[in-house]
Amino acid sequence: MQPIISITNLSKVYGTGLKALTDINLDIAKGEIFALLGPNGAGKTTLISIVCGIVTASEGRILADGHDITKDYRAARSLIGLVPQELTTDAFETVWATTSFSRGLFGLKPDPAHIERVLRDLSLWDKKDSRIMTLSGGMKRRVLIAKALSHEPKILFLDEPTAGVDVALRQDMWRLVRGLRAKGVTIILTTHYIDEAEEMADRVGVIRKGEIILVEDKVELMRKLGKKQLTLQLDAPLGQVPSALAAHHLELSGDGRELVYTYDTKGDAGLTVLLADLAAADIRFRDLHTSQSSLEDIFVDLVKERA
Amino acid sequence: MNWFAVRSIYGFEMARFWRTALQSIVAPVIATSLYFVVFGAAIGSRVASVEGVSYGAFIVPGLIMLSLLTQSIANASFGIYFPRFAGTIYEILSAPVSPLEIVLGYAGAAASKSILIGLIILATSALFVPLRIEHPVFMVVFLLLTAVTFSLFGFLIGLWADGFEKLQLVPLLVVTPLTFLGGSFYSIEMLPPFWRVVSLANPVVYLISGFRWAFFGRSDVSVGVSFGMAFLFLALCLAGVTWIFRTGYRLKS
Numbered sequence: 232m233q234p235i236i237s238i239t240n241l242s243k244v245y246g247t248g249l250k251a252l253t254d255i256n257l258d259i260a261k262g263e264i265f266a267l268l269g270p271n272g273a274g275k276t277t278l279i280s281i282v283c284g285i286v287t288a289s290e291g292r293i294l295a296d297g298h299d300i301t302k303d304y305r306a307a308r309s310l311i312g313l314v315p316q317e318l319t320t321d322a323f324e325t326v327w328a329t330t331s332f333s334r335g336l337f338g339l340k341p342d343p344a345h346i347e348r349v350l351r352d353l354s355l356w357d358k359k360d361s362r363i364m365t366l367s368g369g370m371k372r373r374v375l376i377a378k379a380l381s382h383e384p385k386i387l388f389l390d391e392p393t394a395g396v397d398v399a400l401r402q403d404m405w406r407l408v409r410g411l412r413a414k415g416v417t418i419i420l421t422t423h424y425i426d427e428a429e430e431m432a433d434r435v436g437v438i439r440k441g442e443i444i445l446v447e448d449k450v451e452l453m454r455k456l457g458k459k460q461l462t463l464q465l466d467a468p469l470g471q472v473p474s475a476l477a478a479h480h481l482e483l484s485g486d487g488r489e490l491v492y493t494y495d496t497k498g499d500a501g502l503t504v505l506l507a508d509l510a511a512a513d514i515r516f517r518d519l520h521t522s523q524s525s526l527e528d529i530f531v532d533l534v535k536e537r538a
Numbered sequence: 539m540n541w542f543a544v545r546s547i548y549g550f551e552m553a554r555f556w557r558t559a560l561q562s563i564v565a566p567v568i569a570t571s572l573y574f575v576v577f578g579a580a581i582g583s584r585v586a587s588v589e590g591v592s593y594g595a596f597i598v599p600g601l602i603m604l605s606l607l608t609q610s611i612a613n614a615s616f617g618i619y620f621p622r623f624a625g626t627i628y629e630i631l632s633a634p635v636s637p638l639e640i641v642l643g644y645a646g647a648a649a650s651k652s653i654l655i656g657l658i659i660l661a662t663s664a665l666f667v668p669l670r671i672e673h674p675v676f677m678v679v680f681l682l683l684t685a686v687t688f689s690l691f692g693f694l695i696g697l698w699a700d701g702f703e704k705l706q707l708v709p710l711l712v713v714t715p716l717t718f719l720g721g722s723f724y725s726i727e728m729l730p731p732f733w734r735v736v737s738l739a740n741p742v743v744y745l746i747s748g749f750r751w752a753f754f755g756r757s758d759v760s761v762g763v764s765f766g767m768a769f770l771f772l773a774l775c776l777a778g779v780t781w782i783f784r785t786g787y788r789l790k791s
Contacts (some may be wrong), residue, residue, distance in 0.1 A: 245791055265608025283632040287790050305540070305634040311633050318623030328553065336633040392630070 234258035235386060235417045241291030243277055243441075251277040252441045254290065259386075265417045266428035266449075266462045268530055269438035275421040275425065276316060278438070279388050283313045283420065295386060309337060315389040316421075320373045322364035326355055329363060337382035347495030349380045360533065362519040368402045376407070387411060389420040395429060395509035405431060429453075435526070437533055445533060452529065459490040460515065461502065461522050463509075475512050478507050490516075541634040542646075547643025551617050553582070555651045562651065566605050570659045573601055574666040577723060587754045594667035599750040601663065601723030602656045606681065607688050607717055609655050611709050612646035614686045614692030619699055620787070629791065637783030641693060648689035653673060653681055670753065676761075677752035683743055690775035695787050702740050716742045721750075726758045740768055 236259035237306045239504065243252040246508050252274045259265050261471045263463040269275050280286035282293055283403055284304060295307040321329050358366060363374055372392070379387060389408070393401045408418055410433060424429055428435055428449070437445040445452075466485035483493040492505055509516070555562050574594065589596070621627040630640060636640040663669060671677050692709075699705040720742030726734050737743050738759070748764025751757035756766065782789065 239657070271738065283626050283628075285631045287786055305636075308632060308634040312630070313628070315625075315628055319628060323554075323557070323628055324550075328550070332546050332550050332628060335542045335549075336629060336635065338540040338542045338634055340542060463657055 232263075235261040238282070238296040238420070239276075239292045241278075241281065241293065242289050243274075243281060243286065244289045244418045250441055252281075255443055256444065257436065257443060260434075260461060261417055262336075262412065262415055263433040264412055264420070264431050265434050265436065266390075266432035267419060267421045267426065267436045267438060268428055270534060272331075273438045274441040275438055276390055277315070277441075279390050279419070279421065283311055283388060286310055293367050294332040305338075309382075310385045312379035312382065312387045314372075314375050314379045314387070314389045314392055316394065318368060318375070320363045320371050320374060323362060325360050325362055326350065326374055326377070327359040329374065330381045333378040338383050345383070346381060349377050352410075353377050354403070369396045372396055372400070376404075379497070380411075384416065386419070389418065391421055391423065393422065393424060401427075406431075425525065425530050429526040437530065439534055449526070451522075453526060455521075459494055459521055461505075461517060461519060461521050463490045464488060464493070464518040465490060466515040467518050470512070471511050473514070474515075476505075476508055479508065490514075540577070540635050543633060543702070544639050544642045547630075547640065548647045551613075551647030552650065554617075555613075555647070555752050561644045563655065566609070566655045566659055567662050570601055570605075570662045571666075573597070573758065574663070578666060581708035582721075585770060588728070589754070589773035590753050591756070592667060593615070595663075595669055596725075596750075596754075597723050598663045598669060599753050600720075600746050602659050603742075603746045603749050604717045604722050605659055606652050606656045606684050607713055607745075608682075609652035610648055610688035610768045611684050611692035611695060611713060614689040615699065615705055615709070617644045618693055618706055622676065622696075622773050623702075627789070631750055633685065637779070641779055642781075643688065645689040645693050648692060649685040650681070652685045654682055654686070665754070672755040680745075680749045680752055680764075683765075683772065684749070687768060687772040687775055690772070690779055694775060694778045694782070697782050700788070713742075716740050718747075720756060730766060741771060744768065761785045777790070 238255055238257040240251075241252055241255040244250050265279070267275050273339075277286060282286045282295070282300065284300060284307075287303075292306075295310050298307040298310075300307040321332075324332075327346065327350070330350065331341060331343075332345065334342065347356065350359055353376060355370070355373050355377055358370060363371060366374065374394075376389075376392070392408075393404055396404070405427070408420070412418060420428075420431070427478070432449050435445075435447055436443055437448050465488050466489065469490075470485060470487060472481050472490070474485050479492060482493075483489070484491070494501055548722060577597055578594040585593040587593065587596075619718065621630060660669075695705065695708050699707075719737070720740050721737070726737045726743060726747075744759055744764040744767035747758040748761055749759050751764070781787070
């Protein structure tokens with residue numbers, strides 16, 4: 232299947248000499264939710280800005296649904312909606328006026344019914360005649376989303392969409408994003424909240440110092456790089472891990488009452504062997520629980536590894 | 539051509555004009571009235587006529603031109619500078635619009651506003667002095683040409699400025715003095731020969747002279763030269779705007 236966004240050998244060096252992106256190659260599949268993760272200054276916003284036409288690339292080529300974003304910018308940009316990271320709004324305008332303006336800017340004829348639908352979906356309808364300067368930060372964020380959706384984009388970039396918003400709004404946004412995906416919109420989001428990517432994304436890309444260091448299906452990534460831990464609460468405390476169990480690399484807690492076994496998530500047969508070895512060594516336990524590393528743990532490990 | 543985008547930018551800018559109607563419309567009307575009270579009563583009573591035109595009527599083209607220049611520059615420069623300052627320029631840059639469409643929207647709205655104000659000043663003037671327009675078509679052409687040219691010039695200032703101070707720098711320190719010294723309130727024929735020659739280096743002289751010719755059929759310099767200078771300045775502004783959009787100067791990093 233042809234990707235809806237195809238980035239080839241993209242590099243960006245700013246006038247100051249700062250190398251923001253180095254030889255980026257990335258394909259985004261139609262209809263997916265792609266999360267781009269990376270520490271501050273990694274190049275996430277530069278990458279998005281180049282695709283959207285705000286920043287000029289130094290090298291490379293980007294196609295949006297087959298349209299070159301430089302040579303065929305009209306067709307390419309018509310497909311793309313952007314919700315920027317900063318709350319940049321026309322403070323003195325009303326919600327209705329600024330949203331309608333965005334639709335016109337993207338070359339679409341006025342459609343009050345569509346604007347109303349968007350504002351209602353974002354719980355902004357009762358604020359439609361309010362000046363943006365009178366709205367809260369969360370409401371302003373909704374206005375930016377409404378502006379991006381006013382021209383019915385097929386590709387939506389969300390740059391830190393839930394930064395600084397409350398839990399309820401975050402949940403609303405997640406719902407909205409899922410709804411958009413169900414309608415066939417491709418979504419690329421950057422976020423600092425790894426749990427957000429874990430919750431929403433189909434695929435995850437990690438960018439560090441201007442280089443894409445990993446692109447992987449989220450479930451596959453967690454299976455490959457994720458770890459599980461089995462914690463056994465012992466009936467009787469141990470002074471040290473018995474030598475018969477040395478092969479399992481167990482960790483004993485300070486008080487000798489817990490044994491921790493770490494294994495990967497690829498379906499480890501060692502667990503069965505461990506339980507058999509525990510029984511053979513006559514080590515009894517009264518409770519057990521397992522935990523799995525989150526995407527956040529994997530992300531931190533990845534970024535640390537490459538540092 | 540993305541006409542919906544042009545219409546959106548134009549409509550958005552004009553909406554701001556109407557929203558600040560008190561400042562946009564009432565202020566120039568009051569200022570014009572004050573010019574008539576001060577210049578008309580204080581000086582006009584001592585100057586019977588200039589080149590056969592009553593002094594009060596003589597200053598009308600200069601007053602309109604003064605407002606036209608300052609309003610065109612102020613509206614266009616603020617129109618494009620404010621989105622840059624507020625950060626909302628991201629939307630213009632990421633939209634499927636060409637540089638020409640952006641300029642048409644912003645400079646078109648700025649020119650419309652200044653022409654509207656020019657016409658309001660003309661109507662206000664008619665309340666104070668008897669007016670005649672000998673060449674109405676040329677008057678309209680000059681009005682349009684000057685408004686468009688200086689709106690483009692204002693657009694350039696709005697792109698060049700990186701702070702509100704710079705935004706005011708050229709209009710206050712260059713354009714206003716040149717307009718006052720460009721024969722708004724006098725004929726350069728009234729100056730000593732040396733200053734008359736110096737005045738010819740002031741581009742605004744040609745605009746005011748040509749505009750005054752459209753009203754009264756009299757000019758300080760030939761009408762053809764006035765039109766030539768107006769078109770030259772228009773070409774320079776167009777070249778500047780084209781260069782900015784080609785290079786992305788102050789717009790894209």
